[in-house]
Amino acid sequence: MVEGLIGPSAHARRYPAEHPEGFGSGGTGDYDGDVFGHGTTPTRETGAIDLTIAASQEGRWHVLGVTGELDLASAPMLDQRLAGLGSGPVALDVREVTFIDSSGLSIVIAGVHRARDRGERLVVVAEEDGPVQRIMTLTGLDQLIDVIRSTDDLPR
């Protein structure tokens, strides 16, 4: 265990709004069954959903710019936005996504299939070395999803 931090029986905190400072470092709160740990100190606010989605139009393309983390908690927000789009092709710009897991990726592929069912396209705008490209490669989805590097590359 890290020197200077407290042991397993010493602390626990509730999350997040009540204790936005995080947990795990020298607190004296009683264990309440919610969060318990030792050895590290998360420094950012915990438990909050970190995702924003900005919609714009480029020619006939619906462009959704996604910023933040796509996981089990936040993925339904993207699903809702994709499902609510009108007719026309979709560019999903994920260059500002800082984390994505299979929950988020499932929404992306569902969006691709939804667009195809309408006779439209969904393309993903992703950095070559970003987290979205990485998990698409790990799962083999890079072979099934159209990926471009910039919205400047959208077909006109």
Next chain:
Amino acid sequence: MTTRPERHDLTVPADPAMGATMRVWVAEAGRTLGLGEAAIEDLRLLASELFANGVTAGSHRLTVTLSGNGAGWELAAEGVGPLDADLGELPIGRLDLLRSLAEVEVGADGTVRCTGPASD
């Protein structure tokens, strides 16, 4: 990476909003162990997948333990539930995804142990 054995653990409720907490924790624990950023990114994804599996499996809480020594790291998780479910429309299952990131063993008690080397 440190050669002195270290161990960090965390228990969180199986609430989807706690996935971010899990990732922040594992990243900071990994840095404390002296792991590189590539290993930390693997740990963030591993922790998130284990957590999501636990939530969808109906667990009440998850306990994860990250330990390391000079040779490598181990992320152990309790409360994950069965790993045999597919991932919706994704072409691979959860266990396949985990195994693309680390060596994975599932114990008789359901504890999932993911291990990786010290170097990126």
